[in-house]
Amino acid sequence: MSEVRYDGKTVIVTGGGGSLGRAYCLLFASRGANVVVNDLGGSYTGEGASQSAADKVVEEIKAAGGNAIASYESVSEMDSAEKTIKAGIDAFGRVDILINNAGILRDKSFAKMEEDDWDKIMEVHMKGAFCMTKACWPHFREQSYGRVIMTASAAGIYGNFGQANYSAAKLGLFGMGQTLALEGKKYNINVNTIAPVARSRMTETVMPPPLLEKLRPEAVAPLVGWLCSEESKESGSLFEVGAGRFFKLGWQRNGGFATANDDGVASLEELRDNWSDVADMSDAKPVRNIQDSTMEFMKPIKKKS
Numbered sequence: 306m307s308e309v310r311y312d313g314k315t316v317i318v319t320g321g322g323g324s325l326g327r328a329y330c331l332l333f334a335s336r337g338a339n340v341v342v343n344d345l346g347g348s349y350t351g352e353g354a355s356q357s358a359a360d361k362v363v364e365e366i367k368a369a370g371g372n373a374i375a376s377y378e379s380v381s382e383m384d385s386a387e388k389t390i391k392a393g394i395d396a397f398g399r400v401d402i403l404i405n406n407a408g409i410l411r412d413k414s415f416a417k418m419e420e421d422d423w424d425k426i427m428e429v430h431m432k433g434a435f436c437m438t439k440a441c442w443p444h445f446r447e448q449s450y451g452r453v454i455m456t457a458s459a460a461g462i463y464g465n466f467g468q469a470n471y472s473a474a475k476l477g478l479f480g481m482g483q484t485l486a487l488e489g490k491k492y493n494i495n496v497n498t499i500a501p502v503a504r505s506r507m508t509e510t511v512m513p514p515p516l517l518e519k520l521r522p523e524a525v526a527p528l529v530g531w532l533c534s535e536e537s538k539e540s541g542s543l544f545e546v547g548a549g550r551f552f553k554l555g556w557q558r559n560g561g562f563a564t565a566n567d568d569g570v571a572s573l574e575e576l577r578d579n580w581s582d583v584a585d586m587s588d589a590k591p592v593r594n595i596q597d598s599t600m601e602f603m604k605p606i607k608k609k610s
């Protein structure tokens with residue numbers, strides 16, 4: 306069986322000193338990649354900074370015979386993102402793979418959420434992924450090669466009590482990734498989004514220990530590794546991953562309801578009386594892309610006889 310390898314490739318893992326980030330760094334390094342371990346090293350709510358988070362992972366990689374450097378820059382500003390990319394290029398000559406993984410939490414019910422809780426989450430997750438991807442993008446385009454991972458969350462896909470800020474940012478990353486997958490296609494830049502489940506300081510406080518034990522961060526890494534391999538053609542997809550399971554998610558739309566009125570404007574009462582057709586998902590089918598979505602609005606409406 307041939308090995309999946311990344312010899313000569315440089316991967317940047319943001320939040321690489323944390324639970325999932327470390328697992329990604331170790332897997333990439335063990336398969337020949339040069340790794341930039343980027344981590345600000347603050348608390349899980351985004352306070353403070355420390356070099357030790359990134360340093361520890363770099364030491365681990367080097368001790369196992371791999372190549373790695375540390376970056377202690379925050380992902381959230383354009384100039385610090387540029388510095389991280391430049392560090393990778395200076396050390397290894399190129400950048401090929403970006404794992405947008407850095408993250409923090411500011412959980413609070415919406416009633417108690419402050420503006421700062423919203424801003425901090427957007428800054429690290431959304432702006433962070435924007436700055437890091439933006440800094441990599443010209444290099445990826447120029448070399449006609451790039452692999453990007455966005456990290457979403459079940460909280461964004463399904464909603465979760467106390468995580469309005471985090472949910473918004475996490476599903477926002479999926480939206481950004483979907484557009485980048487389209488824009489990157491002709492440059493061989495693949496962009497995919499994952500919603501992982503793994504034990505970390507983020508989940509330790511909300512999940513029971515027996516469950517946490519099963520949720521090894523190493524179990525998420527193979528999906529990230531495969532999606533970022535040269536062989537993989539997957540792009541513009543969303544996956545749930547954890548505990549050895551790998552699932553792809555997609556949008557579905559039902560048959561819906563179309564007004565019988567010639568001017569195409571339904572009355573409130575017509576909508577009320579046909580609500581079961583609008584809401585019932587039993588006949589739902591996959592919608593693959595924006596063309597699929599838009600086509601449906603262009604079709605002539607069949608009048609009920």
Ligand SMILES: NC(=O)c1ccc[n+]([C@@H]2O[C@H](COP(=O)([O-])OP(=O)(O)OC[C@H]3O[C@@H](n4cnc5c(N)ncnc54)[C@H](O)[C@@H]3O)[C@@H](O)[C@H]2O)c1
Pocket residue numbers: 319320321322323324325326343344345346347348349351358378379380381405406407408409429433456457458459500501502503504505506507508
């Ligand atoms: N663990 C899970 O079950 C789970 C579920 C869904 C999503 N996620 C997401 O996975 C990612 C990794 O989370 P984790 O569980 O490994 O948590 P973690 O706290 O162990 O790792 C996150 C890392 O990001 C770093 N970081 C934070 N802000 C940064 C910044 N501005 N610049 C650079 N680095 C920064 C932290 O120092 C930390 O090391 C996060 O985006 C998180 O939201 C995790």
